[in-house]
Amino acid sequence: MTAFIACLKHLSIAVALATITTGAFAKWNDCTAPLPMNIDLPSVAIPAGLASGEVIPGARASFTVPINCTVDPGEGAWSMTLSSGSLSPLPGLPDVFTATGLRGAIGFRIRDARGTPMLPINYNGALDTFQFDPARQGANIVQGSFELVKLGDAVVGTFGFSTGLHVPNLEWANNGDEASSTLSFSYTITGTAVPTCSVTTVDVAVSLPMVSVSAFTNVGATAGTTPFGILLDCASDAEPSIGLTDATSPSNQSNVLTLAPGSTAAGLGVQVLYQMQPLPLGSASYVYAGERDAPATRVTSLGPRSGATSIALEARYIQTATSVSPGTLKAVATFNLSYN
Structure with a gap:
């Protein structure tokens, strides 16, 4: 397999709200949903x-x-x-x-x-x-x-x-x-002005090593772990959390990035790890789905940070299908920082 490149781009994240106004109508009443x-x-x-x-x-x-x-x-x-x-x-x-x-x-x-x-x-x-x-x-x-x-x-x-x-x-x-x-x-x-961090390295390219297809023997097998970092400059006692979004499939809520257009390999994905644990993916800090009363969170705390600091991360291949085909891999993620 040839080299894989994963790009990460800084993206400030925020939150928005939705809307609805209608009159009475009832041609059909057969639909059900976990609402309100x-x-x-x-x-x-x-x-x-x-x-x-x-x-x-x-x-x-x-x-x-x-x-x-x-x-x-x-x-x-x-x-x-x-x-x-x-x-x-x-x-x-x-x-x-x-x-x-x-x-x-x-x-x-x-x-x-x-x-x-x-x-x-x-x-x-x-x-x-x-x-x-x-x-x-x-x-x-x-x-x-x-x-x-x-x-x-x-x-x-x-x-x-x-x-x-x-x-x-x-x-x-x-x-x-x-x-x-x-x-x-x-x-x-809340009215509280929280200390924040600025991102020193806005775009990061990570080249994963060439790995033989024989390294992947079953779904979930991993290989090619490669360290990289994101440089920050933080105000005193900032408490950032990081969230990742799959740029190819923003609704992806797993911990495996999908392959971006141009990839020729198959049966593989890419994971990003912090402290040896895969980071969850999601398009938002809070995820409401189905009948869940409390939201799932898709961010990971980085702990207190001050001054120049680096988020130590890793990327790796992961097998996602029973059959793996060799070729070139590319995955793209955006990252965002939120604060406690």
Whole structure:
């Protein structure tokens, strides 16, 4: 096998919120989903010196809503509409919005499952709806993330709003009822300015060694472990945590990076390790899925850091299929830092 290159890029992470407004309709009532669901960012601390328009590190949550329908709803896509009030776009930030219920000089951005920022569509004469994938009979998945964006001086407190999940003019996501089909979003601004770190090495390329296919004898076998580091400059007593996102498949929540386009090998993936443990992947610090009341976390604490410091990491091949084909491997991840 020829050399594998894994690129890591620094990405500030933040969190956004979702929306829904609809009238009564009930052509169908056959769909069920683990709703209502509350997406909460329990403690948002804004780093000192964070510029207006920047995402707030650690203030991002992803959501996954499985919906099962026994009837084909026909044409239409799953949509989130603000339950009350309206969305307000922000000059110079075309994909960032404020909404009724949001305060504290905070805006939000919605991303789809691929990590692409979403813009609202016109529904019943108002731009207050985010449209996801087409609805269909059987299993459906509504998946995305929201992130918070600093707009000005923060106001301490708890804020939020609700949305409804539906196929416009056809049916609600859960039991044909608006009240049973809500996604609620909330966050708490602590007012504490936390110490942070700046990244000295923004892009890192890691070349893994050439390894024989014979080294991979079963799924889960690993080889080619290679150390590398990410250099930071931290304020005194900063407490960063690191999160990784699979750039090829942002919704990937395993601990194995998928192969990027251009790879010719097969049956393998790449893991990134910290203190000999694979780092979990995810597009957000908090992950809400299914009927889980509390979110899963996808970040790993790096402990207290001060001054110039390095995050000591490793990358390695891992077998993901029973058959392995030789060739070139490439995987790409983005990393983000959040703070306690």
